[in-house]
Amino acid sequence: MLHVEDVRFSYKKGREVLKGISFDLDAGDILCLLGSNGTGKTTLLRCMLGFHQPNNGVIEVNGNSIQKMSNKEKAHSMAYVPQSSNMAFPYTAEEAVLMGRVSHLNGAAAHSQQDWRVVRESMERLQISHLEGRRFEEMSGGEKQMVLVARALAQEAKVLIMDEPTANLDYHNQIKILSAIRHLSRQGLSILMTSHYPDHAFLACTKVALMKGGHIVSCGAPDDVVSTESLTDLYDTPVHVTYADTGAFKIKTCIPLLDSEEHSGDIEG
Numbered sequence: 007m008l009h010v011e012d013v014r015f016s017y018k019k020g021r022e023v024l025k026g027i028s029f030d031l032d033a034g035d036i037l038c039l040l041g042s043n044g045t046g047k048t049t050l051l052r053c054m055l056g057f058h059q060p061n062n063g064v065i066e067v068n069g070n071s072i073q074k075m076s077n078k079e080k081a082h083s084m085a086y087v088p089q090s091s092n093m094a095f096p097y098t099a100e101e102a103v104l105m106g107r108v109s110h111l112n113g114a115a116a117h118s119q120q121d122w123r124v125v126r127e128s129m130e131r132l133q134i135s136h137l138e139g140r141r142f143e144e145m146s147g148g149e150k151q152m153v154l155v156a157r158a159l160a161q162e163a164k165v166l167i168m169d170e171p172t173a174n175l176d177y178h179n180q181i182k183i184l185s186a187i188r189h190l191s192r193q194g195l196s197i198l199m200t201s202h203y204p205d206h207a208f209l210a211c212t213k214v215a216l217m218k219g220g221h222i223v224s225c226g227a228p229d230d231v232v233s234t235e236s237l238t239d240l241y242d243t244p245v246h247v248t249y250a251d252t253g254a255f256k257i258k259t260c261i262p263l264l265d266s267e268e269h270s271g272d273i274e275g
């Protein structure tokens with residue numbers, strides 16, 4: 007579905023931000039891209055969306071190079087979900103979702119009945135039909151994020167690219183977004199998301215890529231890739247990965263730690 011090979015990019019000559027990024031995403035995959043601040047995650051997403059031209063490398067969706075696609079073809083291949091906190095629309099939720107249909111206009115001035123049908127279906131799929139008349143600017147962070155996901159769905163692309171979809175959301179809305187992402191992957195969409203929450207990889211993702219110094223240093227199943235050693239190295243901070251027993255099942259979880267002196271008073275026994 008999505009093939010990325012040896013992608014290199016620099017904003018300034020002589021300082022590469024992406025130093026040869028490669029990974030693949032199949033239909034139904036949810037890949038979580040983890041890495042410290044400033045490591046190049048957003049730059050990679052922007053290269054994939056065609057906002058930046060890589061110095062080198064291949065980015066293909068279903069075997070077609072995105073560098074050779076028109077904007078309309080790109081919009082039909084990949085949909086982007088930005089962080090809701092960066093967005094301000096003077097529109098209702100329904101109108102914001104309708105913006106996802108722009109690439110389907112086919113030269114017509116007005117949206118077709120089919121466009122409106124897709125908008126309604128996209129909102130129904132995410133169970134946000136009740137928000138249709140609400141003004142985007144007046145909605146909560148979680149509601150806005152769901153509207154932006156619905157807007158991307160209305161684009162009818164098979165690859166969703168999401169920049170920190172759970173940033174600034176409370177637990178309820180984080181889980182709502184992660185559930186929606188899993189639901190979409192089961193319908194065959196491929197999802198690439200960035201996150202600063204490694205726990206979300208265990209909760210929702212089929213794959214994790216660890217990005218450091220402009221490279222993907224590890225990529226694979228969350229259980230194989232996310233460990234005490236790998237996260238401690240990735241964030242240059244002690245992180246403990248352990249199992250939590252919920253009673254019904256066990257799940258891995260990640261705990262960032264203060265240095266051992268700070269914790270010495272907390273040790274029991």
Ligand SMILES: Nc1ncnc2c1ncn2[C@@H]1O[C@H](COP(=O)(O)OP(=O)(O)OP(=O)(O)O)[C@@H](O)[C@H]1O
Binds near residue numbers: 018045046047049050
């Ligand atoms: N427009 C730009 N011009 C020059 N350098 C840039 C530009 N945008 C980003 N950078 C630099 O590129 C590097 C990667 O930035 P990027 O935003 O991709 O990181 P990130 O991993 O998404 O970070 P964060 O987790 O903080 O969002 C950083 O050193 C940043 O300062």
